[in-house]
Amino acid sequence: MTTCYINGKYKPLNQSYVSVTDRGFQFSDGVYEVISVFKGELVDLNLHINRLFVSLKKMNMKTKFNRNQIINITNKIKKLNKLKMGIIYIQITRGDQNPREHKYPDKLKPNIIIYSINKNFEYLNKLALKGVKTSLYPDIRWHRSDIKSISLLGNVLAANHAKENKSHEAVLFDNRNMITEGNSSSIWIIKKNKCITHPLNFRILKGCTRHKLISILKKNKFKFEEKKFSIKSLLDADEAFMTSATNFVMPIVKVDKFTISNGKPGLNTLKFRSLFINAI
Ligand code: PDD
Numbered sequence: 135m136t137t138c139y140i141n142g143k144y145k146p147l148n149q150s151y152v153s154v155t156d157r158g159f160q161f162s163d164g165v166y167e168v169i170s171v172f173k174g175e176l177v178d179l180n181l182h183i184n185r186l187f188v189s190l191k192k193m194n195m196k197t198k199f200n201r202n203q204i205i206n207i208t209n210k211i212k213k214l215n216k217l218k219m220g221i222i223y224i225q226i227t228r229g230d231q232n233p234r235e236h237k238y239p240d241k242l243k244p245n246i247i248i249y250s251i252n253k254n255f256e257y258l259n260k261l262a263l264k265g266v267k268t269s270l271y272p273d274i275r276w277h278r279s280d281i282k283s284i285s286l287l288g289n290v291l292a293a294n295h296a297k298e299n300k301s302h303e304a305v306l307f308d309n310r311n312m313i314t315e316g317n318s319s320s321i322w323i324i325k326k327n328k329c330i331t332h333p334l335n336f337r338i339l340k341g342c343t344r345h346k347l348i349s350i351l352k353k354n355k356f357k358f359e360e361k362k363f364s365i366k367s368l369l370d371a372d373e374a375f376m377t378s379a380t381n382f383v384m385p386i387v388k389v390d391k392f393t394i395s396n397g398k399p400g401l402n403t404l405k406f407r408s409l410f411i412n413a414i
Contacts, residue, residue: 135147135148136215136249136250136251137211137214137215137249138150138211138247138248138249139207139210139211139246139247139248139249140152140245140246140247141245141246141247144210144211144214147249150247150249152227152230152245152247153230153232155230155231155232155234156227156229156230156245157227157228157229157230157231157238157242158225158227158228158245158284159227160234161228161236162283162284162285162286162287163193163227163228163238164193164195164225164226164227164228164244164245164283164284165186165189165190165193165195165225165226165281165282165283165284166223166224166225166226166282166283166284167182167183167185167186167222167223167224167282168182168221168222168223168224168379168380169182169208169221169222169224169379170220170221170253170255170379170380170382170414171212171217171218171219171220171221171222171250172219172255172411172414173218173219174212174217174218175414176208176209176212176222177379177414178342178343178345178346178379178414179205179208181342181345181346182224182342182379183201183204183205183208184201185282185340185342186204186224186226186282187201188340189281189282189283190226192278192280192281193228193281193283195226195228195244196244197226197244197246199246204224204248207248208222208224208248211248211249211250212250215249215250217250217252219252219253219254219255220250220251220252220253221250221251221253221379221380222248222249222250223247223248223249223250223251224246224247224248225245225246225247225248225284226244226245226246227244227245227284228242228244229242229243229244229245230242230243230245253380258380258381258382258384261302261384262382262383262384262385262399262404262407263399263404264387264399265384265385265386265387265388265397265398265399266301266302266303266376266384266385266386266387266388267299267300267301267302267386267387267388267389267390268296268301268302268303268304268305268316268376268386268388268389268390269295269296269299269301269303269304269305269389269390270304270305270306270307270365270389270390271291271292271295271296271304271305271306271307271317272306272307272308272309273288273292273306273307273308273314273337274288274291274292275288275289275306276288277336277337278336279314279315279336279337279338279339280334280335280336280337280338280339280340282339289317289318290317292304292306292317293317293318296317299390301388301390302384303316303317303318303319303376303381303384303386304316304317305321305368305386305389307365308337311364311365311366312332312362312363312364312365313332313362313363313364313365313367313368314332314337314338315332315337315338315339315341316376316378318378318380319341319376319377319378319381319384320332320338320339320341320343320344320376320377320378321368321374321375321376321386322374322375322376322377323363323367323368323371323372323373323374324371324372324373324374324375324400324402324403325367325370325371325372326372327356327357327372327402328357328358328359329351329356329357329358329359329402330358330359330360330361330363330367331344331358331360332360332361332362332363333360333361333362334360341377341378342379343377343378343379343381343382343383343410344377346410346413347377347383347406347410350406350409350410350413351406354409356402368389368394369389369392369394371394371395372395372400373385373394373395373399373400373401373402373403374386374387374389374394374400374403375400375403375406382407382410382411382414383403383406383407383410384407385399385400385403385404385407387399
C-alpha cells in the first residue's frame with residue numbers, strides 16, 4: 135500500500151483523510167504540484183518547489199513549512215514507496231473551516247498531503263515515436279491559470295472532451311482563437327526552425343518542463359520565441375509538441391481531423407525529447 139504524508143503523519147493512502155470542512159474540498163481552495171520521478175530521480179525538484187511557494191503566495195496562503203522541509207518529506211515519500219518511475223503529488227489546501235464561509239479567517243492550519251503514484255514512462259516513450267492526437271477546446275478556465283490551483287474543472291472538462299475524441303490532450307484556445315496551453319501541458323509549435331510558445335502571463339502556467347526546455351534550446355542555439363499563436367498557425371506548423379512533467383516532450387501529429395505536417399513526429403521534436411531525457 136502506498137504511504138501518504140498527511141499533516142505530520144505517514145499513513146497508508148487508503149487511511150488518509152481530511153475533513154469534509156476542508157476548504158480544498160468545499161471551495162477548491164488549495165494548490166498542488168506534480169513532480170516526476172524518473173529512474174529514481176526527482177525531476178526538476180527545485181523548479182516545482184519554487185512554483186509551489188509562488189502559488190501559495192499568490193493565493194495568500196501561509197504554511198509553517200519551508201522549502202527544505204517539503205523537499206525532505208517528498209524524498210521520504212519517494213523512499214518509503216520505493217518509487218523508481220512515477221510521480222509525487224503534493225497538495226496544500228487552506229485548511230478546515232467550520233462553519234463554511236467564503237471569507238477565510240487569518241489563522242487556518244493548511245492541510246498538507248504528499249504521496250506517490252507509479253507510472254509507466256516506457257509507454258510514453260512508445261507513444262512519442264508515433265506522436266499523439268489532440269483536440270481543440272475553448273479555454274473556459276478562470277483568469278489566473280498562472281496559479282497551480284486545485285480548481286481544475288475547466289481542465290477536467292477539456293481533458294474529457296479529448297478523451298471522447300480519442301485524443302491524448304486538449305489544446306485550449308481563447309476567445310480570439312489564440313492557443314493558450316494544453317489541459318495539463320504547455321503547447322509549442324515549430325515554424326521555419328523556430329520554436330514558439332505562449333508568453334508567460336495570467337493565462338498560462340509557468341511550466342517547469344517549458345522552463346527546462348527553454349534552457350536546452352538556448353544551449354543548443356535553437357531559435358525560440360514566447361509569442362501567442364493562432365489555431366491556424368498550429369494547423370500550419372512544421373512541427374507541434376506539448377511539454378509537461380508527465381509527458382516530457384511529446385510530439386503532436388494530429389489536431390482533431392487535421393494532420394500536422396506529414397503526420398509523423400517532427401525530427402526537432404524527437405531531438406528535444408531525447409535532449410530533455412538526457413538532461414534528467
Ligand atoms: N500539469 N499547464 C497546465 C495547465 C498544467 O496542468 C501543467 C502540468 C503544465 C505543464 O507544467 P509542468 O511542465 O511543470 O508539468 C502546463 C501536471 C502534470 C498535472 O496537473 O498533472
